[in-house]
Amino acid sequence: MNTVKVLLSLAINLDWTLRQFDVKNAFLHGELEEEVYMSLPPGYRVTGETGNVCKLKKALYGLKQSPRAWFGRFTTAMKKFGYRHANTDHTLFIKHRAGKVTLLSVYVDDMIVTGDDTVEIEELQKRLASEFEKKDLGSLKYFLGVEVTRSKHGLFLSQKKYVMDLLADTGMLDCKPADTPIVENHKLGVYVD
Template identity: 45%
Template sequence: MEQPPGFIDQRFPSHVCRLKKALYGLKQAPRAWFQRLSNFLIQLGFSCSRADPSLFVYKKGSCLIYLLVYVEDLIITGNHSSTIRKFISHLNEEFFIKDLGHLSYFLGLEVIYIKSGLFLSQTKYTHDILVRAGLVYSKPAATPLATAESFTSDGSPFRDPTFYRSLVSALQYLTITRPDISYAVNQVSQFLQEPTTEHFQAVKRIIRYVKGTLLYGLSFHHASKHLLLGYSNADWARCIEARRSTYGYSIFLGDNLISWSAKKQPIVARSSCESEYRALANTAAEIVWITHLLRELYVLPPERPTILCDNKSAIFLTRYPVSNKRSKHIDIDYHFVRELISSGKLYTKFVPTTLQLADIFTKSLPRLLFESFRSKLHVGPPPVRLRGY
C-alpha cells in the first residue's frame, strides 16, 4: 500500500491510510460485496449451494426460487410469481437495483423464449468475432476442421501471436452455446504459446464455419422424463507429438444437453481401454457434481445416472476389480467409478460407435456424421416463431 500523492504525513512518511470500507475497484471489493449480498440472502431464508457458491436457493413449502449471482448481476427465477415480486421489493429496499424484466441478454448470451422451452445463442458476440478476424465476407466452411486433421508444432511461426490468442480466447467463450466447435477450439488452444501459420489457418476455418452457422445456438425443451444420461469417449493417442489421448463427454438431462467437454488427457495411456476408462472416470466425476447440484435444486431424477461407452473392455474394467499388467498401473483415484457402480449410484452401458454422441468432442468427423451428431446435441438455428396480430 502507498499513500496517495498530497496526503503524505511528513512526521510519518511510511504510514498509509487505513481503509474502513472496501472501495469499488480494489481486490477486496468483490469478496466484500459477495459477503454482504450472501448475508442478506441467508437472512431472507436462502441457502447457498455447495456445488456452486454463486447459486442461492429458497424453498418454503411448494415455493421454489433460484438466484444466480455474477458480480453485481443477478438472475432470479422460480415457480411463485408473487413471492418473487415480494423478494425483489425487499432486495430493492436493501440495495439500489434495476429490474430488467424477463431475461433476454446476459453476458453475451441471448435468450429466446419458445413454446417448448428456451433457445440460447451468441449471435451478436459471434458477429463481433467475425469483425475482429476480418472474415465477415468470407466463404463459410461446412465443418470446423477437415476430416482426420492433426496438428504439430512444426511450421513457420505466425507473425502476430497476440492476435491468435485473442481469437482463440473469444472462440472458447463461444463454446458456451456452441458445443459443436469444442473439439476444434481445444485443438487450436494447445498452441497458444508459439502458434504457426497452419494453426492460424485452422482458426480461420473455425471462424468461417461459425460464419456459416451464425444464428445457431442451443435449444432446451420441456421434458416429462428427466433421466441423467452421459456419453463418454476417448480417441487413443490422438496427439502425434505427445501421444496423449483426447477425451470428451456429453451429459443430458432428459433430452437437454447440460454439460460437455473436449480435453487432452494429462498422461499417456498404454491402451485404448485405459484411455476410455480414464474418460469414464472423468465423466463420472462430472455426473457426481451434477447430481449434487440437482439435489440442491430439488429436481434430482429418481433413476440412477447412466454412462454410455463404446469400449467393452473399459466397461468390464468398471464393473469387475480385476488387475493385470495392462491396468495395474492406473492411478487409484480413477477407480472410484467402480465404487459408484457397485453401490448402485451409477450404471455403465455399451453404445455402438455410430450412436456415440461424444465422438464430436474427440475427433474431426465427416460432414454428414458431424451434422447428425450436431442435431442430436440440439445445436441448430433458432426455431421459427409466428405471432398473429
C-alpha cells in the same frame, strides 16, 4: 454455466418465469474485513508532504478483496431474506416456502431468478432494492454472453451478439467467412522421426 443451464431447463420444463436483476456498482457494496490502505489519488496530495495514505472503509473496483467483500455482503443479505446456499454451487441461493421454491443464481452483479413462487420473487425484488441499488431488467434476455429468447416451443439460446462484439473488438467484422479454417482434405497424423 452448468447451474445456469439447469435453471433454464427447470424454468422451461416447469413453465416458471425467468427474471434478471443487475446490481449497480456491486463491488462498492462490499465491507472490508481487514485494514486496507491506498496511495492518495492524484490531486489530493498536499504540497511538500509525502507518505500520506487513505484507509479504505469500503471496497473499490480493482481491489483484490472487492469480489470477496461484495459476495460476503450479498450472501449475508440473502440469508437474512431466508435463502440458503445450494450444496452443489455456492452462487445458487434457494428458498422453500409453502410448498413452493424460488431460485437465484448470481454471477458477480448479474442475477437470474426463477421459481414457482411469484409472490416471493416480487418480495425478493423489493428486499434486494432496499439493500442494494439494483435494476430489474425484466424477463431474462441476455446473461453471460448468451441471448435468451423464449417461445411456446421452448428457449432459444444464441451467442450471435457476443460473437459479433468479439469480431468488432478484434477488427474482423469485414472478414470473409470460410467453411473450414483448415486446408481441405488435410491428413492429420502422428509423425515419428
